[in-house]
Amino acid sequence: MEGLKRYWPLLLIAAMILGALFWWRAEQAKERRAEEELAQAQGIVRVLSQTFSNRAALKVGEINGTLDVTTVDPGAVPFLRSSQKATVPYSVGYTLDLRDLGADDYRWDPAARTLTIRVPLVAAEAPNIDEANRAVAGTSGLFVTRGASANLARRASQLATAKAGEVAEEPANLARAQANAEKVVADLARAPLETAGLGPVTVRVVTPAAGVRDGERWDVSRSIEQVLADRQR
Structure with a gap:
């Protein structure tokens, strides 16, 4: 018993050293995981920046149909x-x-292997009017001159363009175009990420208005851009 008491300070010191060693190893493991997450985040930004950099007008949908219009030429x-x-x-x-x-438009959750991308809203292009297939249902007037006929056709095109623009903005x-845009972007992002070695990745695409739900990104309060900046200081 006397011998144990004599070595008790040494045992306590040894325990403290072991405890410090385990703590240091745990911290090292956390640091390695953080570095791996950082590398993944940097890889995501690099790969997707290359993928999207030239996508100035990514076609994500189209509507088409016919419009019935009535035009008038007042005549001289x-x-x-x-x-x-x-x-x-x-x-x-x-x-x-x-x-x-x-x-700043990417959120990466390494545990769930889920990438969330924030994209802008879709934009409707200028309407395309198919003049070649315009069908005249009827023309009225005591005498329709060649000039009046040309004016009626031009006004029909103008009126159809305005109405088509209104339909496109409904x-x-x-909403249908935006939903399709989100699918197109997810498909575009998934392939290069898997090719880059990140393996199977779930990609969610949202608009600025939709936001990102908590628990679905690698850092709820900060974007990839902010985290990268903090870790490089």
Whole structure:
């Protein structure tokens, strides 16, 4: 018993040394994991920046149909007034500009292997009016001159362009185009990430308004860009 008491300080010191060693190894493991996450984050930003840098007008959808329009040419004098009804085919494409995506638009959750990308809203292109297939349903007027006929056709095109633009901006059409844009971006991102060696990755795409739900990113309060900046200090 006396011998144990004599060596007790040495045993205590040894225990403290072992405890410090285990703590140091645990900290080293945490640091290695942090470095791996950092490398993954840097790889994601690099790969996707290359993928999206030239995507100025990524086509993500289109609507098309026909519009019935009625146009009027007043004529030089009242009795030369004429009108025309026509059916005009149209199409409107939707595009997504990804050139300005930066590190702040990515959230990476290494545990769930989930990448969230914030993209802008889609934009409707200028309507395309198919003049070649415009169908005239009827023309009325005492005397329709060649000039009046040309004016009626031009006004029909202008009216159809305006109406097609309104249709393209309808919330339901914009929502469908945005949903398709999110799918297109996810598909574009997934392939290069897997090719870069990150393995199977779940990709979520959201708009600025949708935000990112807690627990689905690698750092809830900070973006990849902020984390990279902090770790490089």
